[in-house]
Amino acid sequence: MKRLSLRGATRVWERNLWVYSKRWVYNILPNFFEPVFYLLGMGVGLGAYVAAGGQFEGGYTAFVAPGLVAASAMNGGIFETTYNVFVKLHFSKIYDAMVATPLSFEDVAAGEILWAVTRATLYGTAFLAITLFFGVPLTPRLLLALAALPLIGFCFAAIGTAFTSLIDSIDLYTYFWTLFVTPSFVFSGIFFPIEERFPPALITVAELTPLYNAVHMMRGIVRGEWEGVGLNALYLAAVGLALSFFAVRRLGRRFLA
Amino acid sequence: MSELVVQARGLTKSYGPLVAVDHVDLEVHPGEVFGMLGPNGAGKSTTMRMIYRVSALTSGSLRVFGLEAGRDDRAIKSQLGVVPQMDNLDEELSVLDNLLVYARFYGLDRALARKRALELLEFLELSARSKDRIRELSGGMKRRLTLARGLMNEPRLLILDEPTTGLDPQVRILLWDKLAELRGRGVTLLLSTHCMDEAERLCDRLMILDHGHVIAQGPPRELIANQVTPQVIEARLEGELEPLEKACADLGVELLPAVNRVSLFVQDGRQMLEELERRGLFLNGAYIRPGNLEDLFLKLTGRSLRQ
Ligand SMILES: Nc1ncnc2c1ncn2[C@@H]1O[C@H](COP(=O)(O)OP(=O)(O)OP(=O)(O)O)[C@@H](O)[C@H]1O
Ligand SMILES: [Mg+2]
Numbered sequence: 001m002k003r004l005s006l007r008g009a010t011r012v013w014e015r016n017l018w019v020y021s022k023r024w025v026y027n028i029l030p031n032f033f034e035p036v037f038y039l040l041g042m043g044v045g046l047g048a049y050v051a052a053g054g055q056f057e058g059g060y061t062a063f064v065a066p067g068l069v070a071a072s073a074m075n076g077g078i079f080e081t082t083y084n085v086f087v088k089l090h091f092s093k094i095y096d097a098m099v100a101t102p103l104s105f106e107d108v109a110a111g112e113i114l115w116a117v118t119r120a121t122l123y124g125t126a127f128l129a130i131t132l133f134f135g136v137p138l139t140p141r142l143l144l145a146l147a148a149l150p151l152i153g154f155c156f157a158a159i160g161t162a163f164t165s166l167i168d169s170i171d172l173y174t175y176f177w178t179l180f181v182t183p184s185f186v187f188s189g190i191f192f193p194i195e196e197r198f199p200p201a202l203i204t205v206a207e208l209t210p211l212y213n214a215v216h217m218m219r220g221i222v223r224g225e226w227e228g229v230g231l232n233a234l235y236l237a238a239v240g241l242a243l244s245f246f247a248v249r250r251l252g253r254r255f256l257a
Numbered sequence: 258m259s260e261l262v263v264q265a266r267g268l269t270k271s272y273g274p275l276v277a278v279d280h281v282d283l284e285v286h287p288g289e290v291f292g293m294l295g296p297n298g299a300g301k302s303t304t305m306r307m308i309y310r311v312s313a314l315t316s317g318s319l320r321v322f323g324l325e326a327g328r329d330d331r332a333i334k335s336q337l338g339v340v341p342q343m344d345n346l347d348e349e350l351s352v353l354d355n356l357l358v359y360a361r362f363y364g365l366d367r368a369l370a371r372k373r374a375l376e377l378l379e380f381l382e383l384s385a386r387s388k389d390r391i392r393e394l395s396g397g398m399k400r401r402l403t404l405a406r407g408l409m410n411e412p413r414l415l416i417l418d419e420p421t422t423g424l425d426p427q428v429r430i431l432l433w434d435k436l437a438e439l440r441g442r443g444v445t446l447l448l449s450t451h452c453m454d455e456a457e458r459l460c461d462r463l464m465i466l467d468h469g470h471v472i473a474q475g476p477p478r479e480l481i482a483n484q485v486t487p488q489v490i491e492a493r494l495e496g497e498l499e500p501l502e503k504a505c506a507d508l509g510v511e512l513l514p515a516v517n518r519v520s521l522f523v524q525d526g527r528q529m530l531e532e533l534e535r536r537g538l539f540l541n542g543a544y545i546r547p548g549n550l551e552d553l554f555l556k557l558t559g560r561s562l563r564q
Contacts, residue, residue, distance in 0.1 A: 005331075007364070015358050019349045093345035099311050100339040101362035101410075102331045256313055257272070 004106040012098065012111020013118070020119075034075065035068040035127055039134060042191060043068075058223075062135035066222040067190030069145070070152055070214040072127040076120030077153040078181065081160030085112055086170050095255065105256055109248040113157045120153025121146075136222060145221045148233070152214040155236040158243035159210060165250040184211040189219075210239055260323045262287050262414050262445045263308055267317035270303050270469075277303045279469035280317065285414075285447055290440055292456045292463030292477075293449040294550075296558050299466040301449040302342050302418050308447070309339050309416050322413065335363060338412030342419050342449075344399045346391045352402060353378070353387040356409055363410040370409070377405040381435065397428035404432070408439075415439065417448040421455060433459060453551040467558050477550055484556065485548035486511070488526040492540035494519045504536055522548065 039061070047060030056063045088094050098108050128145060132138055163176050187194065188211035194203060206212050217232035219225070263285035270278040278300040285291045293301045306312035308321060310330045319326035321333045347355050353374055360370030378384045381401040386394065394402065400420065407415060420436075421429045429452075436459060440446060450456050456463055457477050464474040473480055494501075494517055501519065505512040510529065511522040519540075523529040526545030533540065 008362075011361050011364075014361055015347075018354065018358055019347075092348055093343065094347050096311070096341065097345040097347070097359070097406075098362060100309055100334065100337075100341070101359065102335045102364070103362050104331070256311060 003104040004110055005104070006110075008103045008107030009110035009114055012103065012108050013114045016111070016115040017118075035072040036130060038071075039065060039068055039131070043134060059135050063219075064191060065131035065134055065136050066145075066219040067188070067215040069124055069128050069131060069149075069222075070211065070218040071185055071190060073120040073124035073149045073152040074156045074181075074184075074211055074214060076123040077116045077156030078160040080116035080119050081112065081157045082164055082173055082176065083170070085161065085164050086167075086173070088112075089164070089251075089255070090168075090170075099256070105252045106248060109161070109251060113154070113161060113244060116157035116160070117150050117153040120156065121149045124149035124152070139224070141221055141224055145218060148217055148221055151233060151236050151240075152218070154244075155210050155214070155240040158240040158247065161247040161251070162243040165247040165254075184209055188212040189215050210236060260287070261285065261320070262322060263291075263447065264320045264323075265304075265308070265317065266319075268304065268307060268314060268319055269316045270300070270307060270312065271315045276469050278307070281466070281469070281471055283464065283471075285445060287445055288440070288443055289461040290436070290446040290448070290459050292460035293447070293466060294451075294453070294456055294463060294554060295449075295466035300469040301466055304466070305416050305418050305447070305449065309337055310334050335410065336413045338407035338410065338415040340400075340403050340407045340415070340417040340420050342422075344403050346399060346402060346406070348391045350391070351387070352383065352389050352391070352394070355391065355402065356406055359406050360409045365410065373409055373411075374405075377408055380408075381405045382431070397424050400424060400428070401432070404435070412444065414445045414447065417446065419449055419451065421450065421452060429455070453549065453554060457550045465554060465557055472557050473553070481548055481550060481553050485552045486522040486524055487548055488523050488545050489548050489552060490521040490523060490526050490529060490540065490543055490545055492519055492521075492543035493517060495541050501533075501538055501540075504533060504538055508532065520552075522552070 043061030043064045047064070050056065050060040095105075095108055099105050125146060128136075128142065128149075163173075167173075187206055188209055189195075189206070190211075194206050194212075198206060213232040213235045217229050217236070220227070220229040220232070261284050263283060265281060265283040268278055268281040268283065269276065281300075281304060283304070293304065295301050303312065307314055307319060307326070310321075310326060310333055314326065322336055324333050326333065347358065350358055356374035356377065357367070357370050360374065361367075365373070375384070375387075378387055381404060383398060383401055383405065386398060391399065391402075400423075404417070404420065407417075417436075421432055424432065433455070436446060436448075446459075448459070460477055462474070462476050463480075465472050473484075475483075494514065498514055498519070502512060502514075505521060508529070513520040513522070521529060530540065530543060530545075
């Protein structure tokens with residue numbers, strides 16, 4: 001990565017901030033509201049019945065909330081690096097304009113990932129604030145939760161970019177969503193402890209998914225249950241780094257033909 | 258003798274089995290306007306993309322401002338301006354913001370960027386549009402904005418890939434004037450075009466590419482003088498072609514027939530017409546014009562379509 005300059009990446013990031021700052025209102029709403037609806041529907045709604053079983057310490061909503069915070073960071077990181085990057089790469093051609101300036105392709109890619117991390121952090125932070133009204137206690141641990149958001153964002157930004165580097169038709173994202181994002185969302189322990197419901201083989205599969213690690217880490221931090229949290233963080237960082245390198249190399253080779 | 262702005266030796270680019278640019282040697286001198294001509298698919302854009310460092314060389318060597326391509330790309334690109342064949346303006350930003358954001362990519366500070374952007378919008382007669390969205394601009398305005406963008410870093414070399422294709426005559430003339438003005442300020446220009454009139458008018462030197470090969474290179478007048486007759490007779494063809502063909506063969510004159518039309522490549526048009534009349538051949542609607550770049554171009558690249 002000798003062609004990467006942090007300053008160059010920052011300038012690409014700045015461009016996105018510039019665009020975003022002019023219309024964040026209608027950009028932030030959809031991605032932000034989705035987990036809020038889940039919080040209301042699953043936590044407050046369904047939670048009333050679940051709580052009757054009395055298995056969730058602090059209430060079902062408080063159990064679901066940290067996982068949804070992780071999911072909102074995932075959404076921010078993924079959305080930015082899938083559809084948005086694909087459109088810039090193949091339709092609007094703005095990367096072509098960027099690489100004709102002193103920016104290298106690596107700068108552009110790093111800037112985009114950095115931006116995706118920023119969005120993920122913004123969504124996650126806003127969402128974390130909302131969970132305070134739903135039974136998540138305000139503790140100093142939440143500072144660590146804030147710091148965990150960019151890590152989650154980074155991992156999923158890398159995953160999104162890697163998938164984008166593999167496809168040449170925008171229609172293929174539906175596969176990504178139905179076969180990866182949605183099952184992750186449903187089966188990563190956000191809504192129920194998979195350890196209690198899954199057979200052992202499936203538990204192992206679930207534990208290997210990035211969202212499981214993000215959810216486990218976030219819930220651990222929020223509740224002060226530290227076991228495995230460090231490992232989750234390492235896992236997210238490793239997947240993020242490996243897939244970033246893979247994606248940037250692959251995209252660069254195709255793009256600079 | 259100051260250093261060459263572009264110096265390419267054996268510049269080659271392959272896409273799989275296709276050799277898009279095939280051992281091109283090219284030198285662009287400081288302050289000149291250098292033109293690249295060639296049929297569709299000849300390799301003009303590919304050559305330019307290698308020069309402005311967004312496309313890797315397959316083989317050959319390339320120096321820009323004396324800096325080595327591949328090693329000093331950042332330094333090369335910081336002194337270049339580019340107007341690509343397809344506009345790639347940022348649709349998510351306004352006209353003015355396109356220039357301001359682009360300036361940041363060159364590391365220009367904000368105050369300077371703003372000053373330059375306003376000057377360039379003025380220069381390209383776009384000031385009234387500065388707040389518009391890109392999609393609200395006409396094709397000609399987008400082209401001018403792309404040129405303004407390419408000038409934000411005050412480049413020493415401006416590379417323009419078909420800058421005037423698709424523009425109306427007024428905008429084309431405006432752009433020609435602006436390019437002449439830039440040249441007057443000492444900016445070196447490398448441009449490609451399909452408009453022979455434009456090439457003849459603007460370029461100090463030019464090259465003609467075909468199938469990735471250089472097939473002619475030099476000052477336009479010299480190239481025309483060497484390879485095209487001084488005058489060309491254009492006429493309608495109403496009767497039989499054969500007698501005319503015979504006469505031309507007799508007189509050693511090259512004849513180019515087209516549907517209902519003929520062109521005769523001659524030293525002296527008036528004399529030729531008189532000679533033909535003496536032989537009882539009267540050409541309808543005949544007029545004499547000087548041999549031009551288009552004649553040369555068609556002579557070298559043939560009349561058949563590409564691809
Ligand atoms: N990215 C690419 N992948 C594969 N082939 C390519 C690519 N870019 C260009 N080519 C091929 O290289 C050849 C040269 O193309 P190029 O765009 O340089 O031509 P050109 O002279 O600019 O043509 P035009 O006048 O139509 O713009 C063409 O045969 C084209 O199909
Ligand atoms: Mg071209």
